[in-house]
Amino acid sequence: MQLSCPMPKLDFDKIxxxxxGGGSLTNKLLESGVFDLLSNPHLDQHHDGAxxxxxxxxxxxxxxFVVSPIFFPGGDIGELAVNGTVNDLAMCGAKPQYLSLxxxxxxxLLMTEFWQVLVSIKNACEKANVQVVxxxxxxxxxxxxDQLFINTTGIGQILPSANISMQRVNEGDIIIVSDVIAxxxxxxxxxxxxxxxxxDIKSDTRPLNGIIESLISEFEDGIxxxxxxxxxxxxxxxxxxxxxxxFGVYLEEKSLxxxxxxxxxxxxxxxxPLYVANEGIFITVVNSDIAESVVEHLRKNSNTxxxxxxxxVVQDHPTQVVIKSKIGGRRVVNMIxxxxxxxxx
Amino acid sequence: MQLSCPMPKLDFDKIxxxxxGGGSLTNKLLESGVFDLLSNPHLDQHHDGAxxxxxxxxxxxxxxFVVSPIFFPGGDIGELAVNGTVNDLAMCGAKPQYLSLxxxxxxxLLMTEFWQVLVSIKNACEKANVQVVxxxxxxxxxxxxDQLFINTTGIGQILPSANISMQRVNEGDIIIVSDVIAxxxxxxxxxxxxxxxxxDIKSDTRPLNGIIESLISEFEDGIxxxxxxxxxxxxxxxxxxxxxxxFGVYLEEKSLxxxxxxxxxxxxxxxxPLYVANEGIFITVVNSDIAESVVEHLRKNSNTxxxxxxxxVVQDHPTQVVIKSKIGGRRVVNMIxxxxxxxxx
Numbered sequence: 001m002q003l004s005c006p007m008p009k010l011d012f013d014k015i016x017x018x019x020x021g022g023g024s025l026t027n028k029l030l031e032s033g034v035f036d037l038l039s040n041p042h043l044d045q046h047h048d049g050a051x052x053x054x055x056x057x058x059x060x061x062x063x064x065f066v067v068s069p070i071f072f073p074g075g076d077i078g079e080l081a082v083n084g085t086v087n088d089l090a091m092c093g094a095k096p097q098y099l100s101l102x103x104x105x106x107x108x109l110l111m112t113e114f115w116q117v118l119v120s121i122k123n124a125c126e127k128a129n130v131q132v133v134x135x136x137x138x139x140x141x142x143x144x145x146d147q148l149f150i151n152t153t154g155i156g157q158i159l160p161s162a163n164i165s166m167q168r169v170n171e172g173d174i175i176i177v178s179d180v181i182a183x184x185x186x187x188x189x190x191x192x193x194x195x196x197x198x199x200d201i202k203s204d205t206r207p208l209n210g211i212i213e214s215l216i217s218e219f220e221d222g223i224x225x226x227x228x229x230x231x232x233x234x235x236x237x238x239x240x241x242x243x244x245x246x247f248g249v250y251l252e253e254k255s256l257x258x259x260x261x262x263x264x265x266x267x268x269x270x271x272x273p274l275y276v277a278n279e280g281i282f283i284t285v286v287n288s289d290i291a292e293s294v295v296e297h298l299r300k301n302s303n304t305x306x307x308x309x310x311x312x313v314v315q316d317h318p319t320q321v322v323i324k325s326k327i328g329g330r331r332v333v334n335m336i337x338x339x340x341x342x343x344x345x
Numbered sequence: 346m347q348l349s350c351p352m353p354k355l356d357f358d359k360i361x362x363x364x365x366g367g368g369s370l371t372n373k374l375l376e377s378g379v380f381d382l383l384s385n386p387h388l389d390q391h392h393d394g395a396x397x398x399x400x401x402x403x404x405x406x407x408x409x410f411v412v413s414p415i416f417f418p419g420g421d422i423g424e425l426a427v428n429g430t431v432n433d434l435a436m437c438g439a440k441p442q443y444l445s446l447x448x449x450x451x452x453x454l455l456m457t458e459f460w461q462v463l464v465s466i467k468n469a470c471e472k473a474n475v476q477v478v479x480x481x482x483x484x485x486x487x488x489x490x491d492q493l494f495i496n497t498t499g500i501g502q503i504l505p506s507a508n509i510s511m512q513r514v515n516e517g518d519i520i521i522v523s524d525v526i527a528x529x530x531x532x533x534x535x536x537x538x539x540x541x542x543x544x545d546i547k548s549d550t551r552p553l554n555g556i557i558e559s560l561i562s563e564f565e566d567g568i569x570x571x572x573x574x575x576x577x578x579x580x581x582x583x584x585x586x587x588x589x590x591x592f593g594v595y596l597e598e599k600s601l602x603x604x605x606x607x608x609x610x611x612x613x614x615x616x617x618p619l620y621v622a623n624e625g626i627f628i629t630v631v632n633s634d635i636a637e638s639v640v641e642h643l644r645k646n647s648n649t650x651x652x653x654x655x656x657x658v659v660q661d662h663p664t665q666v667v668i669k670s671k672i673g674g675r676r677v678v679n680m681i682x683x684x685x686x687x688x689x690x
Contacts, residue, residue, distance in 0.1 A: 021682075052404075057398060062447045092392070145491070
């Protein structure tokens with residue numbers, strides 16, 4: 001894909017402080033190809049703000065991405081930044097439409113690396129069918145940042161038949177996970193700090209708005225809740241569900257879909273996959289009578305082909321997540337305290 | 346103002362990596378008082394995204410703030426982050442309504458400093474009549490950031506009688522600046538790198554949405570363009586006007602309002618005030634027949650009491666900004682190349 005977007009010829013090969021000054025160097029950087037790459041009628045106005053036509057209920061979500069390293073197996077910070085906000089909007093039951101894009105660049109970042117991230121952003125936007133409509137570029141001195149941080153903030157209109165909220169979760173509702181867990185965290189871990197596995201574990205970063213849209217169109221308000229278990233992993237989002245609904249969450253360990261290589265890596269590293277970050281999966285809490293059909297629907301899509309029922313919302317152990325292990329024992333799964341892996345997203 | 350928002354008692358005095366992990370430490374940080382401080386019905390949902398009701402034309406703008414130091418005469422990074430995005434929306438002719446707020450914190454930031462910034466954010470939101478409705482918190486290792494970076498992204502509905510755009514600028518239009526120039530940049534400079542002046546020069550950071558709203562309500566589409574000359578100063582925005590409209594911009598140096606202390610500091614430092622950053626002023630390009638009334642209207646407001654006509658849009662020297670000096674000579678004012686002062690906002 002990058003072959004179609006060759007880097008323009010420039011008279012600089014590294015980002016300098018001046019590129020963040022708001023003067024002609026900033027313009028040069030943006031007009032050297034950034035604007036062309038991400039071109040759309042809103043962005044083409046080159047204003048400080050974009051003017052959008054919106055109507056009705058709109059979701060609004062923000063995320064800053066500080067992942068280290070910025071390139072990792074299966075993706076990079078640019079793709080992650082687009083997909084992360086696209087997915088947060090999708091989890092609100094919205095159709096993601098517009099993104100803002102803000103860079104904090106450490107002086108000295110190679111222009112080739114910045115260009116590669118920009119091309120990833122372009123490709124991720126096309127895949128998710130969203131537009132970058134406004135942006136900002138700041139540069140900080142060497143040693144005051146770490147290559148590149150990206151903030152994306154997104155807007156999307158709520159899908160007409162969506163009715164997603166914590167308040168809709170009820171006793172007896174079924175909890176489904178859309179695909180295998182723990183891939184993103186292990187992919188980052190695999191290349192960080194010298195650790196390497198004889199494997200090709202890749203980040204699961206991907207846009208989920210397409211499958212969410214088809215799910216809501218098919219099952220409408222049978223879908224009660226959507227959540228993406230990113231930082232803090234599955235354990236943390238399920239604890240949020242238990243805490244905020246005052247119900248209990250019951251899980252079955254044997255039902256959790258996990259790639260064998262990822263599972264092996266977790267064992268070697270002593271990590272519990274329930275706490276490892278994901279970037280391309282979601283959990284949904286649904287009416288029990290449609291649960292099987294939802295799983296069937298998800299399994300038809302290549303991004304959710306390992307969808308599985310993993311648990312239930314119960315009256316027992318209110319505000320707690322309890323997991324039944326493969327050998328039958330039960331234990332409480334707490335929210336993660338700090339973080340297993342810093343700077344995972 | 347801060348007396349009314351005492352910092353809650355906490356069992357930590359510094360931000361650690363775990364506070365950015367998305368687990369219970371992150372929750373502890375947010376629930377220790379952050380959510381209470383910024384409370385409003387949207388934020389109180391504690392979701393990853395806020396659901397807003399919008400209709401019609403909406404402005405959408407983003408800015409990351411990396412100012413160093415984070416506390417400076419006349420303000421801090423929190424106040425700047427709110428006002429900066431509020432003002433970008435106001436310059437689109439919009440009424441700022443909702444902000445997202447995203448922190449990138451360097452490990453080790455004192456909780457007392459973070460709290461002080463949060464209180465500033467709260468106060469600035471109240472002053473500008475906007476709400477923080479969604480947010481994000483990331484923490485990076487010591488030496489990979491610089492205390493605190495903040496992204497704010499804002500949404501605001503376009504004012505019904507606003508019609509603001511580059512396309513509306515015409516030959517003969519009058520250029521007005523709302524108040525004294527160069528205060529923000531000089532205030533930052535005065536405390537950075539050991540430089541100090543025997544003065545009390547303060548940043549001009551302030552919300553401009555109130556005065557913009559009253560201006561548009563009074564003069565409607567007589568107001569052709571609004572721009573805030575932040576990074577790159579007055580010279581850079583006027584060059585943008587000249588470049589994008591293909592007209593010339595003619596300025597008179599003797600009309601430029603500038604505080605005597607700021608002027609003196611510029612002379613000592615060898616800085617041209619035309620290139621020094623501002624955070625609380627704007628330029629407007631208006632129909633010539635209302636120019637005097639606009640200035641009169643602005644002068645009634647304490648935030649724009651030094652408003653002045655500074656120049657005109659002309660057919661001569663297309664795409665160039667030309668200034669007539671106090672002794673009568675004329676020179677071209679170019680866009681700034683890099684930046685005079687890095688990390689000014």
